[in-house]
Amino acid sequence: MEAQERLAEAQKLSGRVFGTIHGALVPEVICDHGDGIYLFDHTGRRYIDFSGGPHVVSIGHGNKQVRDAMMRQMEKVSFFYRGFWLNEPLLKLADRIVKVAPSNIGLVQFCNSGSEANETAIKIACQYHVERGHPQKHMIISRWQGYHGMTVGALSASGHVVRRTKFGLLLHNWPKIPAPLCYRCAFDMEYPSCGIKCARVLEETINQVGPQFVAAFMAEPIGGAGTACMVPVKEYYPMIRDICDRHDILFIDDEIICGLGRTGQWFGIDHWGVQPDIITVAKSMTGGYTPMAAVLIAKKIGQVFDETGAPFVHGFTMEGNPVSAAGVLAVLDIIESQKLVERSARIGEYFFQVGRERLAHHSTVGDIRGKGLLMGIELVKNRQTKEPFDPQLKAANHFQRLAMARGCMVYPTTGVDNGVRGDHYLVSPPYNVTEAEIDEAFGLLDAAQTDFENEFLQ
Numbered sequence: 001m002e003a004q005e006r007l008a009e010a011q012k013l014s015g016r017v018f019g020t021i022h023g024a025l026v027p028e029v030i031c032d033h034g035d036g037i038y039l040f041d042h043t044g045r046r047y048i049d050f051s052g053g054p055h056v057v058s059i060g061h062g063n064k065q066v067r068d069a070m071m072r073q074m075e076k077v078s079f080f081y082r083g084f085w086l087n088e089p090l091l092k093l094a095d096r097i098v099k100v101a102p103s104n105i106g107l108v109q110f111c112n113s114g115s116e117a118n119e120t121a122i123k124i125a126c127q128y129h130v131e132r133g134h135p136q137k138h139m140i141i142s143r144w145q146g147y148h149g150m151t152v153g154a155l156s157a158s159g160h161v162v163r164r165t166k167f168g169l170l171l172h173n174w175p176k177i178p179a180p181l182c183y184r185c186a187f188d189m190e191y192p193s194c195g196i197k198c199a200r201v202l203e204e205t206i207n208q209v210g211p212q213f214v215a216a217f218m219a220e221p222i223g224g225a226g227t228a229c230m231v232p233v234k235e236y237y238p239m240i241r242d243i244c245d246r247h248d249i250l251f252i253d254d255e256i257i258c259g260l261g262r263t264g265q266w267f268g269i270d271h272w273g274v275q276p277d278i279i280t281v282a283k284s285m286t287g288g289y290t291p292m293a294a295v296l297i298a299k300k301i302g303q304v305f306d307e308t309g310a311p312f313v314h315g316f317t318m319e320g321n322p323v324s325a326a327g328v329l330a331v332l333d334i335i336e337s338q339k340l341v342e343r344s345a346r347i348g349e350y351f352f353q354v355g356r357e358r359l360a361h362h363s364t365v366g367d368i369r370g371k372g373l374l375m376g377i378e379l380v381k382n383r384q385t386k387e388p389f390d391p392q393l394k395a396a397n398h399f400q401r402l403a404m405a406r407g408c409m410v411y412p413t414t415g416v417d418n419g420v421r422g423d424h425y426l427v428s429p430p431y432n433v434t435e436a437e438i439d440e441a442f443g444l445l446d447a448a449q450t451d452f453e454n455e456f457l458q
């Protein structure tokens with residue numbers, strides 16, 4: 001079939017699929033195939049996949065080692081229920097994950113998506129307190145502009161306003177504290193004279209709602225969709241850890257974006273040297289080859305369940321299926337054998353250097369932030385006042401359209417200014433991205449940024 005016919009057919013059928021990402025512009029291309037950092041459309045045109053999904057494609061597209069591992073498992077058996085059989089690839093995977101995790105982590109529970117992982121983490125935290133005789137400890141405190149997923153529990157913990165508003169009455173009314181985002185400090189203070197108010201406010205909030213009602217504090221170590229890769233100051237997480245400990249509150253670390261090497265450490269929180277009680281991982285762990293997510297659980301939590309003999313009352317039919325486990329094991333083999341976490345740290349420096357060289361001079365770039373191979377670029381109308389674009393303009397979505405027209409994929413998102421205004425885009429290439437690919441991608445984004453200014457600064 002000719003490319004144009006394929007497109008017309010796909011556009012006709014696209015009405016059959018319910019749901020679009022908020023604000024997204026209608027796609028005008030079919031994704032045909034992928035190879036390394038590149039994706040190709042139905043006409044054969046090549047795009048640099050600089051956003052990896054978002055943040056999923058850790059080892060590049062079309063990896064034959066992963067394909068072969070999944071095929072081998074499929075030829076043996078594709079599915080059996082984890083409750084009835086020992087699952088060899090899954091057991092090996094759990095062991096591998098625990099080995100790279102902070103030393104307090106001892107157990108893993110698998111599921112199928114980041115949202116499920118965070119939903120699971122919330123329920124583990126609640127049942128942990130139930131088993132210890134504190135069933136009233138059930139609230140999850142989290143941060144405005146944080147994002148933890150679309151299911152009801154995970155969305156209740158999310159402070160991403162645009163994703164919450166239509167479901168206001170459905171969500172749990174859990175407390176939120178401001179994001180530790182210096183560029184737009186919620187307290188109009190300056191670091192370090194602020195005394196890290198954004199961390200201290202957690203304790204104030206706990207005292208206001210009563211620590212006897214709080215199960216956990218949940219946060220992304222480095223911000224994602226809602227804060228354009230905000231990196232909290234060095235004191236932040238040690239203070240959070242201390243506050244949680246003093247009030248018998250678990251710290252749930254949402255590493256769905258950062259986990260397994262994206263930021264140049266196995267886990268984003270490793271940059272602060274802090275040990276969370278529960279860690280969730282998904283995207284990079286799978287490389288995009290299969291849906292899978294994992295919840296990493298501290299030994300101290302496991303001990304409580306062991307002592308009471310209580311099963312964790314939770315689980316999903318498809319969780320930990322052997323084909324996905326075999327695929328993720330192969331992704332981990334590649335990350336470890338090619339030392340891609342170390343590479344992500346090393347080449348991440350070049351990535352930020354070139355990103356700043358090519359983008360920082362643009363009058364519509366307010367801030368560039370992040371770590372390793374995770375970068376957020378804030379789009380502003382006025383760099384001096386940090387005034388964002390009018391949300392009606394869908395500036396981030398239009399930037400994505402322009403970047404795609406130039407041949408580069410980015411992840412557009414909104415809400416960085418108090419949740420309701422502000423546009424930004426994220427870039428997060430595979431860990432094996434080369435210097436030449438970084439040069440090429442930022443060259444395209446530099447041009448797209450000029451296109452954007454020509455369209456939006458008139």
Ligand SMILES: Cc1ncc(COP(=O)(O)O)c(C=O)c1O
Pocket residue numbers: 113114115116118147148149150220224225254255256257282
């Ligand atoms: C930090 C974070 N947590 C959770 C999720 C939800 O993951 P999923 O879309 O796989 O359900 C996302 C998705 O983007 C995320 O960025």
